[in-house]
Amino acid sequence: MKCLKQLFMLFILLWSLVLPSTALAATDSSQASTSSSITNNTTTTDNSLQRIKHKGTLVVGMSADYPPYEFTTKKNGQTRYVGFEVSLARQFAKDLGVKLVIKNMDFDSLLVALETRKIDTIISGMNVTPKREKSVDFSHTYYSGNSYFLINKSDRNRYQSAKDFKGKTVGAQNGTLQSTMINKDMPGTTNKGLAKLSSLVISLQSHKVAGVLMDAATAKAYAANNSNLMAFNSKLPNTAGGIAMAFHKGDHSLEAAANQTIKRVQQKDLINKRWIPQASHYMRSYKKQNTILSYWRYFATGIEYTLIITVVSVVCGFILGTLFALMRLSKNKLLHSLAVCYIEFLRGTPMMVQIMFVYFGIGAIIQSLPALLAGIIAVSLNSGAYVAEIIRSGIQSIPLGQTEAARSLGMSKRLAFHYVIMPQALKNIWPALGNELITLLKDSSLVSTIGVGELMYQTQLVQSATYKGVLPLFITMLIYFVMTFTLSRILLYFERRMKHAY
Structure with a gap:
């Protein structure tokens, strides 16, 4: 009971820290819905545009797997974001006189990132819907x-019309208008939602889904770059508005600048005249040269980040693990209870949820928290519990x-633990520690959900750039095997x- 009470108090503390910013967002939202005179009054106190110009960067959130809107290509071995929405983002940043920073993450994480101010705006093929308007402000549609x-x-x-998919499974990217359309306008059809569009295309090619519903321009782009695929108009009713930039509630001055x-x-x-043709040019040119081997630098970068996350998390996890193990063995009831709460809570929740909580939850309080550091913190905390x-x-x-023998020889408790107990304990637990290290190496792939450029994240970039789904995954599997096998030999x-x- 004491453990549960302490855990409850921890949640109350975290909520009290987050609550003021939530209340402020709600206040800004109510101000935005008043008369135009009040809106003008609010704009005078809104510092969103001034804030962007002061920091000198515009952080744009997007899911860069959506050609020709936004996707990745490579230039001189470096990842380059291209697409007509990327061009729009560059123009917006240029008009503001600031540097553009693109934050690439899963589409269904973008709204959370905006609400917690990890990004300044969303430019990622986002349709204006009444439900979304409750949580964010939209610019004019473009x-x-x-x-x-x-x-x-x-x-x-x-399959020649939407009704032909009845009784079948159709895929759509999580959080998109198309996912809603399948649920609402295609009765008898199973909706298969995934975070990445490239993963849905893999499912289509392996016949896991009968079709994938997506924006017209994107469907045509995939069909044009893969001779085994084709696209056709769904003719489903579109009840949503056009595509617009999304902003944090109350950021009226920044929204006005975007308009x-x-x-x-x-x-x-x-x-239509310049940016879409440019995106099509990138797609055609890279279709000729985008072999998997030409993307080796992507995999090398992924390995580098994976090893950084693993090594740092292992060291921090071992320190935390030792500390909380001693606390749990302590006769002090407070230390023992805190250790039990920490261990049971971290072991009882999924690591992916912990990663997203650290980045979006704690990151709402510490807004400068980088995604890489958030990932390392979450992985270290999780590892420490095990x-x-x-x-x-x-x-x-x-x-x-x-212990008694060591004490009889005149050793103190500290010396007995250091020279007698711990060396023998380390020998006994070494296989289990090695197993935890190997698991940690593989689980580091989960930090890709918050945009950290580790191996799985880079694999998704290769999939998006090459329009190949299975081969990049196979290469990634081999890389993970080589790393884990080498590590197991060392252990x-x-x-x-x-x-x-x-």
């Missing part, structure tokens, strides 16, 4: 299009007589050394 089905060309005689940019872009028709139990079991496996070497030493 583009609109129909929804198309992407299917395997071998199924072109089987000015959109107005100038539309007057010159830059999207390492604590491993170390505790190792210490308790040592007979009490060992086995030290395990044999310890057997000879003790």
Whole structure:
């Protein structure tokens, strides 16, 4: 009961820290819905535009797997974001006189990132809907299009309209208008939602789904770059508005600046006359040269970030694990209860949820928290809980007589623990620690959900750039195997050394 009470108090403390910003957002929202005179009054106190100019950067959130809106290509071995929405983002940043910073993450994480101010705006093919307008403010629309089905060309005689998918499974990206359309306008059809569009295309090519519903321009782009796929108009009713930039509630001055940019872009028709043709050019040119081997730097970068996350998390996790193991073994009731709460809570919740909570939850309080650091913190905390139990079991496996013998020789408790108990315990728990290290190496892939450029994140970039789904995954599997196998050999070497030493 004491453990649960302390855990409850921790939640109350976190909520009290987050509540003021939530209340402020609600106040800004109510001000935005009043008369125009009050809105003008609010704009005078709104510092969103001034804040962006002061920091000198505009952080734009997007899911860069959506050609020709936004996708990735490579130039001189470096990732480059291209697409007509990327061009729009660059123009917006240029008009503001600041540097553009693109934050690439899953589409269904963008709204959370905006609400917690991890990003300044969303420019990612986001349709204006009444539900979204409750949580964010939208600029004027700058583009609109129909929804198309992407299917395997071998199924072109089987699927020719939306009703032909009845009883079948159709995929759509999580959080998109198309996902809502399947649930609402395609009765009898199962909606298969995934975070990445590239993953849905893989599912389509492996016949896990009958079709994928997506924006017309994107469907045509995939069909144009893969001879085995084709796209056709779904002709489903579109009840949502066009595509617009999304802003944090109350950021009226920044929204007004965006509307000015959109107005100038539309007057010159830059999207249709210049930016979409540019995006098509990138897609055609890279279709000729985008072999998997030419993206080796992506995999190298992914390995680098994966090893950084793993090494730092292992060190921090071992320190935390040792600390909380000793606290749980302590006779002090407060320390023991805190350790139990920490261990049971971290082991009882998924690591992905913990990663997103640290980045979006704690990150709402510490807004400068980088995604890489948030990922390392979350992985370290999770690992510390498991390492604590491993170390505790190792210490308790040592007979009490060992401690008594050491004390009889005049050793203090600290010296007995350091020179007698811990070396023997480490020998006993080494295989379990090694298993935790290997698991940690593989679980580091979960930080890709918040945009950290580790191996899985880079694999998704390669999938988006090459329009190939299975081969990049196979290469990633081989890389993980090489790393884990090498690590297991190293751990086995030290395990044999310890057997000879003790």
